[in-house]
Amino acid sequence: MLGQVIASGAAMGAIYALVALGYVFVWNTMGIINFAAGEFITFSAYIFVGTLITSLALPFPFALALIAILMAAMGAAFSRLVFSRLQRQRALVAIIATVGFGIFLKEMAHIIYGPEPLMYDGPFGMRTLDVAGILISYQQLLILAVVTLIMAAQYLVFRYTMLGKVMRAVAMDRETAALMGIPVERVLAGTFAYSSVLAALAGLLLAPLFFVTVDMGTMVGLKGFVAMIIGGFGSIPGAILGGLLLGILENIASFTISSAYKDAIAFALLLVFLAFLPQGILPEKVVDRA
Amino acid sequence: MLAPGASLPQRSQAGQTVLELAGVDAFYGKAQILFDLSLTVGQGEVVTVIGANGAGKSTTLNVIIGKVKPAAGEVRLDGRPVNDASVEAIVSKGVTCVPQRRRIFSALTVRENLDVGGYVRRHDKAALKAGLEECYELFPVLAKKANSLGGVLSGGEQQMLAIARGLMAGPRVLLLDEPSMGLSPKLTVEMFEDIRRIAQTGRTIVIVEQNAYAALSVADYGYVLENGRVSLSGPAEELIEDDYVRQTYLGA
Numbered sequence: 143m144l145g146q147v148i149a150s151g152a153a154m155g156a157i158y159a160l161v162a163l164g165y166v167f168v169w170n171t172m173g174i175i176n177f178a179a180g181e182f183i184t185f186s187a188y189i190f191v192g193t194l195i196t197s198l199a200l201p202f203p204f205a206l207a208l209i210a211i212l213m214a215a216m217g218a219a220f221s222r223l224v225f226s227r228l229q230r231q232r233a234l235v236a237i238i239a240t241v242g243f244g245i246f247l248k249e250m251a252h253i254i255y256g257p258e259p260l261m262y263d264g265p266f267g268m269r270t271l272d273v274a275g276i277l278i279s280y281q282q283l284l285i286l287a288v289v290t291l292i293m294a295a296q297y298l299v300f301r302y303t304m305l306g307k308v309m310r311a312v313a314m315d316r317e318t319a320a321l322m323g324i325p326v327e328r329v330l331a332g333t334f335a336y337s338s339v340l341a342a343l344a345g346l347l348l349a350p351l352f353f354v355t356v357d358m359g360t361m362v363g364l365k366g367f368v369a370m371i372i373g374g375f376g377s378i379p380g381a382i383l384g385g386l387l388l389g390i391l392e393n394i395a396s397f398t399i400s401s402a403y404k405d406a407i408a409f410a411l412l413l414v415f416l417a418f419l420p421q422g423i424l425p426e427k428v429v430d431r432a
Numbered sequence: 433m434l435a436p437g438a439s440l441p442q443r444s445q446a447g448q449t450v451l452e453l454a455g456v457d458a459f460y461g462k463a464q465i466l467f468d469l470s471l472t473v474g475q476g477e478v479v480t481v482i483g484a485n486g487a488g489k490s491t492t493l494n495v496i497i498g499k500v501k502p503a504a505g506e507v508r509l510d511g512r513p514v515n516d517a518s519v520e521a522i523v524s525k526g527v528t529c530v531p532q533r534r535r536i537f538s539a540l541t542v543r544e545n546l547d548v549g550g551y552v553r554r555h556d557k558a559a560l561k562a563g564l565e566e567c568y569e570l571f572p573v574l575a576k577k578a579n580s581l582g583g584v585l586s587g588g589e590q591q592m593l594a595i596a597r598g599l600m601a602g603p604r605v606l607l608l609d610e611p612s613m614g615l616s617p618k619l620t621v622e623m624f625e626d627i628r629r630i631a632q633t634g635r636t637i638v639i640v641e642q643n644a645y646a647a648l649s650v651a652d653y654g655y656v657l658e659n660g661r662v663s664l665s666g667p668a669e670e671l672i673e674d675d676y677v678r679q680t681y682l683g684a
């Protein structure tokens with residue numbers, strides 16, 4: 143039974159990891175936490191299920207590509223129009239602005255798609271697979287596969303491509319990156335677009351596990367934030383580890399204690415970490431000697 | 433503040449003028465930093481601008497590279513005005529600036545720092561490869577430490593990396609902002625020796641420095657910048673001998 147609990151916890155944790163990575167990228171490049179991240183998840187789940195899958199009846203792979211493009215465009219536009227301006231504001235102003243944008247997205251979803259929750263069975267329906275006595279749904283397998291693929295691709299891009307190196311350079315020292323002729327504003331918009339794609343993926347992967355409602359992304363967005371903190375603020379490997387750990391621990395706890403406390407457990411874990419390991423499990427290393 | 437005997441002989445312009453500032457005024461907000469600044473840099477020349485803290489040396493380079501837009505006057509590259517060009521455009525036209533305090537990307541490896549420096553030439557793989565070979569030849573220590581993080585290099589090595597990173601963009605004109613800052617006297621001598629070797633490749637170099645003697649020693653021509661104005665200029669060997677320069681900047 144424990145295997146079962148861990149497997150489904152890991153699938154949920156993989157989603158938290160996606161969301162946590164979104165926070166990390168935006169934080170590292172712009173120094174802002176995007177508190178609208180949860181609503182990006184909600185909004186993209188609505189577009190995906192309500193429009194692309196239901197109204198347009200697109201096949202899953204097309205819908206997937208389209209939602210990624212749409213959310214990337216929305217992210218880039220939001221970054222250029224709003225986020226780049228927030229950079230010059232005080233932190234509190236920036237925080238309130240992202241929270242406000244989240245509420246706006248939530249209300250937009252409500253206006254466009256109405257109050258009824260949307261249902262979506264996922265590309266594989268409700269089938270499950272029996273792996274050595276552990277029942278795991280195809281949807282959970284899909285989540286784990288997609289997230290693993292994204293992480294691997296992201297690692298390769300960051301490590302080996304000009305784009306990846308440029309993104310890291312911009313995150314580290316914008317002014318100097320600009321001096322090399324790097325179009326910093328575009329890199330920032332691209333980074334934000336990528337974090338929006340991560341949110342979109344989280345939304346469409348989650349949709350079959352929950353109903354699509356206006357509140358669907360809010361808790362996931364917060365838990366992604368918790369995952370980033372317990373992993374190590376601003377750390378990429380930390381976000382992945384933190385997400386998985388949070389997903390598994392909350393599932394174990396809700397199984398052994400009570401599922402009624404599931405959400406509370408995530409925040410209890412946050413308090414424990416803030417008290418005893420505030421820098422997280424895999425904090426960002428700071429290297430600078432000369 | 434003008435030096436006595438400011439009328440030094442006119443420079444014999446060997447090559448064509450590559451870079452020119454003509455009557456430039458520059459501001460940060462309401463504060464005027466540069467006043468009617470003019471300077472000329474010929475093809476293949478090494479030009480040194482000396483000045484005290486806050487004289488406007490970095491601002492001058494920022495105007496050239498396109499980071500600070502002049503409020504009056506003109507910046508010309510190959511005779512054409514580039515006042516409105518972006519930094520990216522200027523770098524693509526063959527001017528790079530090695531910033532004060534080196535500004536190495538500390539969490540990127542030496543090799544990655546160099547790769548990022550080559551951003552404007554990213555589609556020309558052959559040029560990047562040749563650029564990398566040149567950098568490693570000029571600074572063998574960088575080849576040896578290619579996979580070390582930039583942040584763990586010594587100060588001298590970081591300055592080499594900063595210059596090499598600048599060279600990766602394939603510049604015709606290299607702007608160096610206080611390359612000797614924080615280096616020991618011995619390392620300073622070596623650094624200017626390296627700069628001399630880069631000059632021998634035919635590149636045009638503009639150095640801004642407080643270390644007047646070392647920087648004028650490698651230069652063809654020099655300018656003295658005081659409170660955002662050129663107070664004196666002339667062939668480098670004559671500036672080194674000039675009484676006012678000796679008293680004010682060479683501590684002699």
Ligand SMILES: Nc1ncnc2c1ncn2[C@@H]1O[C@H](COP(=O)(O)OP(=O)(O)OP(=O)(O)O)[C@@H](O)[C@H]1O
Binds near residue numbers: 483487489532
């Ligand atoms: N970003 C800025 N905003 C406002 N004022 C600035 C800015 N950068 C420089 N200044 C001011 O402009 C003046 C000239 O600065 P600049 O950096 O060009 O001097 P510098 O000759 O390079 O000095 P140093 O040798 O200390 O590097 C100084 O008074 C400085 O305080």
Ligand SMILES: [Mg+2]
Binds near residue numbers: 489490532609
């Ligand atoms: Mg300076």
